[in-house]
Amino acid sequence: MKARSKAAPASVAKARVLLGILCSLALWPVVQRQLVTRFEIDPWKFAGFAMYATWTGTVVVPLEPAPGGGLTPMDETALPAFARDALHRFRRDRPALGKLLPPDELAQTLFAARPEIDGLVVAIQRMQLDPKTARIISTKQTRPFVREKAPESQ
Amino acid sequence: MTRAVSGAISLRVLGQMGTVDDVAAASSLRTFRQFLLLYASVRSFLWIAYAETDAGLLTACACVIWFGLAQSFSAKWAWLAPRIVLPVLLVQFAWRAPHVANHHVVEFLSFTMLALLGARERRDATSVLQGLRWLTMIVLFWAGLQKLLYGHYFRGDFLALMIAIQEPFAVFFRMLVSPEEISRVAGYDLWRTGSGPFRLESPLFALASNAVWVGEMGFPLLALLSRVRHLAALGAIALVLAIEMAALEIGFALLFLHLLMLFFDAKVARRLFPFVALFLVYALLATADSIPGDPRLWKLR
Known part of the structure; x- marks a missing residue:
C-alpha cells in the first residue's frame, strides 16, 4: 500500500x-x-440492472371510427407496408422508451395510410405484476388524434 | 492539494477490492482482454447474422473488433486494442438503441477501463483490475437491490411468472414445485388484467427466490472484507451459475463469470479460455447452420 x-x-x-x-x-x-x-421506460434496460426483477408488457392498438359509431381496431393487414412497418417499430420501441416515445408520429403515418379517416385513437395498455396480489394489473392510455386540415389556398 | 487528496482517496477506495501486485494484475487483465474481445467478436457476428438492416455498418464494426481480437494476442500492441474498439462499440450500441441490454453496458464499461492501460501495462494494472472488481460487485449489488425494491421475490412471484412464460424456468424449478402448481401458473393469460395469482405455495421455492437477492446483495458486501473476498467471489460464481441454469442468458453469464474470475489468479481464466473459445466457435458454426443448435436460444447477443 x-x-x-x-x-x-x-x-x-x-x-x-x-x-x-x-x-x-x-x-x-x-x-x-x-x-x-x-x-414508464423498460425497467430491464438503461443500466438500472433490474433485469429479472419485475415484469412489464405493452399492448398497442390503433383504433378508428366504426361505421355505426364508436371505435374499432384498425385492420392492420389492410395497411400499406410503410404503415405496418411504422406500427411494428412503435410496438418494438415503445416498451423500452415508454412515454418518451409518444404515438404522434405513428398517428401521422396511419393518417397517411388511411386518407379516408379524419380521426383515430392509439390505445396503449401497460401490464405489470402487482407485488401485493401477484396478479396482472394494467394502466391504459388512449391518445385521440384528429387529422390536421391543410390551409385552404387564397 | 485538492487533486492530491482526491487522488489518494481514489487509490484508497479502489484498494478496498484487494491489493494485487502489478505483474499478477497485468497477467489477469491480458487474459480478460482476450476474452472480452473474443466475446465482442462473436456478439458482433451474431448481430450481423440476425440483423434486419444495416448489415454493412455492422460488418464494418465487426471487422474492427476482429482486428482488435487479433491484436490482443500481440505482446507489443495488445494494450491498444480496447482503445480502437471502444468507438466502434459506441456505434454498435447507438445502432441497437434503445434495445441495449445491461450486459452491453457492462461490456462497454469493461472496455473503457481496459482502455486506461497504456503501453506500460503494469503501471496501472492494479487500479484497473480493482476498478473491474468494483464494477462487478456494483452491478451484482444493484441487481439484488432492484429485486428487493420491486418486491416480487419475497414470495417468489416473479419466478412463478417466469415459470409460466419460459420453459427453462419451469424445467429448473420442477425439483421444488409440483407439476400441478406449474400447470396452474402456466395456464394464466399474461395479457389479461387480473390474471393470477402468480404465487406458489412451496416454502422451498420462496426460500430459493429470496436467496437470489440476498446473495446478489450479500456477496458484494462480503467482497469488501479481505478475509472472505475470495469466498464471496466463489459464492457469486455459484449464484450466477444457478441463476443461469434457469435464465439461460449465456452471453451475460460468460461475461460476468469472467469478471468474477478477476478475483482469482490469472491462470484460472487462462485455463478456461480454450473451452470458452471452443464454445463460442460452436456458436458461430451453429449460426452459420454448419452444425446443429440455435444460438438465439442461448441469448448470446
Missing part, C-alpha cells in the same frame, strides 16, 4: 477516472428508477 501511495501522477489521474466511472455506475440506477416511474 505504501508503494501505491507513491503512484505516478498519470496513475493517480487514471485512478480518479476509474472512481468517477464507478460512482456514476453506482448512482445511475437511482435515476433509472425515476425514469421508470415517471416515463
Whole structure:
C-alpha cells in the first residue's frame, strides 16, 4: 500500500477516472428508477440492472371510427407496408422508451395510410405484476388524434 | 492539494477490492482482454447474422473488433486494442438503441477501463483490475437491490411468472414445485388484467427466490472484507451459475463469470479460455447452420 501511495501522477489521474466511472455506475440506477416511474421506460434496460426483477408488457392498438359509431381496431393487414412497418417499430420501441416515445408520429403515418379517416385513437395498455396480489394489473392510455386540415389556398 | 487528496482517496477506495501486485494484475487483465474481445467478436457476428438492416455498418464494426481480437494476442500492441474498439462499440450500441441490454453496458464499461492501460501495462494494472472488481460487485449489488425494491421475490412471484412464460424456468424449478402448481401458473393469460395469482405455495421455492437477492446483495458486501473476498467471489460464481441454469442468458453469464474470475489468479481464466473459445466457435458454426443448435436460444447477443 505504501508503494501505491507513491503512484505516478498519470496513475493517480487514471485512478480518479476509474472512481468517477464507478460512482456514476453506482448512482445511475437511482435515476433509472425515476425514469421508470415517471416515463414508464423498460425497467430491464438503461443500466438500472433490474433485469429479472419485475415484469412489464405493452399492448398497442390503433383504433378508428366504426361505421355505426364508436371505435374499432384498425385492420392492420389492410395497411400499406410503410404503415405496418411504422406500427411494428412503435410496438418494438415503445416498451423500452415508454412515454418518451409518444404515438404522434405513428398517428401521422396511419393518417397517411388511411386518407379516408379524419380521426383515430392509439390505445396503449401497460401490464405489470402487482407485488401485493401477484396478479396482472394494467394502466391504459388512449391518445385521440384528429387529422390536421391543410390551409385552404387564397 | 485538492487533486492530491482526491487522488489518494481514489487509490484508497479502489484498494478496498484487494491489493494485487502489478505483474499478477497485468497477467489477469491480458487474459480478460482476450476474452472480452473474443466475446465482442462473436456478439458482433451474431448481430450481423440476425440483423434486419444495416448489415454493412455492422460488418464494418465487426471487422474492427476482429482486428482488435487479433491484436490482443500481440505482446507489443495488445494494450491498444480496447482503445480502437471502444468507438466502434459506441456505434454498435447507438445502432441497437434503445434495445441495449445491461450486459452491453457492462461490456462497454469493461472496455473503457481496459482502455486506461497504456503501453506500460503494469503501471496501472492494479487500479484497473480493482476498478473491474468494483464494477462487478456494483452491478451484482444493484441487481439484488432492484429485486428487493420491486418486491416480487419475497414470495417468489416473479419466478412463478417466469415459470409460466419460459420453459427453462419451469424445467429448473420442477425439483421444488409440483407439476400441478406449474400447470396452474402456466395456464394464466399474461395479457389479461387480473390474471393470477402468480404465487406458489412451496416454502422451498420462496426460500430459493429470496436467496437470489440476498446473495446478489450479500456477496458484494462480503467482497469488501479481505478475509472472505475470495469466498464471496466463489459464492457469486455459484449464484450466477444457478441463476443461469434457469435464465439461460449465456452471453451475460460468460461475461460476468469472467469478471468474477478477476478475483482469482490469472491462470484460472487462462485455463478456461480454450473451452470458452471452443464454445463460442460452436456458436458461430451453429449460426452459420454448419452444425446443429440455435444460438438465439442461448441469448448470446
